[in-house]
Amino acid sequence: MPELPEAETIARGLRRYLVGKKILQITARVPSLRRPLNLIKLRTGAVGKKVVAVNRRGKAIIIELSGKRAILIQLGMTGACKLCPEQEALNKHDHVIFAVSGKLSLRFEDIRRFGMLESFQLDEEASWPEFLKTLGPEPLEKGFSGEYLHTITRKRKTAIKTLLLNQRSVAGIGNIYASELLFRAHIRPGRAAGRLKLAECEKIVEQTRKVLKEAIKAGGTTISDYKGVDGNAGKFDRKLRIYGKAGKACEACGGTIKRIVQTGRATFYCPVCQK
DNA sequence: AGACACCCCTGAGAGC
DNA sequence: TGCTCTCAGGGGTGTC
CATH class of the missing domain: 1.10.8.50 (Helicase, Ruva Protein; domain 3)
Known part of the structure; x- marks a missing residue:
């Protein structure tokens, strides 16, 4: 599904509602997306942390957290991020659910499960997902000439x-x-x-x-x-x-x-x- | 090194 | 109606 403009639209939407909120819990309803989900690593990296910023890099969304932690969301072909009240019923393909302060729920929905979610340390390049390390310049910035x-x-x-x-x-x-x-x-x-x-x-x-x-x-x-x-x-x-x-x-x-x-x-x- | 084919997965639409 | 086939916005891996 999503290319840069879709990722940008989603990042802006998330930024508006998520910055300043705390990640309370993360649950998964499937064992893997494109790759096995490392739920333990996701939780250790994110639960209890505050959202500092939401950015986009290429087609990926990066949720920056306190303590220089970050979550990389690759949407794949059919991935979507939805923000809704916590009591809202789950859809069939809502695979990963983030409970957020303010009785909010951030849901990663992905019919084909080609998406990826990874946790990493922003200030340690060695911990970055391989995809981030090798990514070319942003097309809307000067480096792409x-x-x-x-x-x-x-x-x-x-x-x-x-x-x-x-x-x-x-x-x-x-x-x-x-x-x-x-x-x-x-x-x-x-x-x-x-x-x-x-x-x-x-x-x-x-x-x-x-x-x-x-x-x-x-x-x-x-x-x-x-x-x-x-x-x-x-x-x-x-x-x-x-x-x-x-x-x-x-x-x-x-x-x-x-x-x-x-x-x-x-x-x-x-x-x-x-x- | 670089250029491909193939694979992961579900669902929609076409054609029979 | 229901089967089978093709196609779909991404990207990682393996092979030549």
């Missing part, structure tokens, strides 16, 4: 879309926005990354920023099951120009939108507009 993209792509034969999906290149771009931003940048997803000119890399960076910012404004994308902390769906799906539109007319040129598969993931593009 045309020059950066140009540099890391030299001699790379990988398709540009595949490279953008790799979280080590840049953090937070997922399958939907990868198609959308390449459409807006007029670049074919199958182009060898190493053959892109500096000006094209700049265009990609510019359109990445634009599309992500627009999506954050709209509260994320809803394909089927994305929800914000309050259960509200995002509205960006109404703004998608290319994703999921195979066989339909390109809004820019009227040409027919194509669907291809790259490393097992669907890609959509306009063969006329994108070179």
Whole structure:
């Protein structure tokens, strides 16, 4: 499900209600998500601690706690964080429940269980989840520039879309926005990354920023099951120009939108507009 | 090193 | 109605 804009929307929602609250207890209703849940480590790291901040890194949400502890939440394909009154009935796929002061309940719901929850020490990089250590620059920050993209792509034969999906290149771009931003940048997803000119890399960076910012404004994308902390769906799906539109007319040129598969993931593009 | 295929899991929708 | 098949926003692992 969630890419950067969805994670950002969730992080903002959590921040608003969670900062200053105390984690009272953590319970799990399944033994594992993507990996076995280390409930003991989660509890030792978080129970009794106060929420200091809620941040986002790429597609992941980081709940910062007192004592420099933190919880990393990776949403996977179908993960969602919901905040509700503690007495509210549990849903079938509410897998991990955080009891929070003020009679609140933070619930991690995840139909496909591709998500991950990990506890770590913020000021000890050695304790960080591997995923965090290797994550590329934030696409909305200065580190992600045309020059950066140009540099890391030299001699790379990988398709540009595949490279953008790799979280080590840049953090937070997922399958939907990868198609959308390449459409807006007029670049074919199958182009060898190493053959892109500096000006094209700049265009990609510019359109990445634009599309992500627009999506954050709209509260994320809803394909089927994305929800914000309050259960509200995002509205960006109404703004998608290319994703999921195979066989339909390109809004820019009227040409027919194509669907291809790259490393097992669907890609959509306009063969006329994108070179 | 880097580029893939495959796997984890449930549910929705299409087609028969 | 109910079966079977395909597909789905992520990312870790193993193999060539």
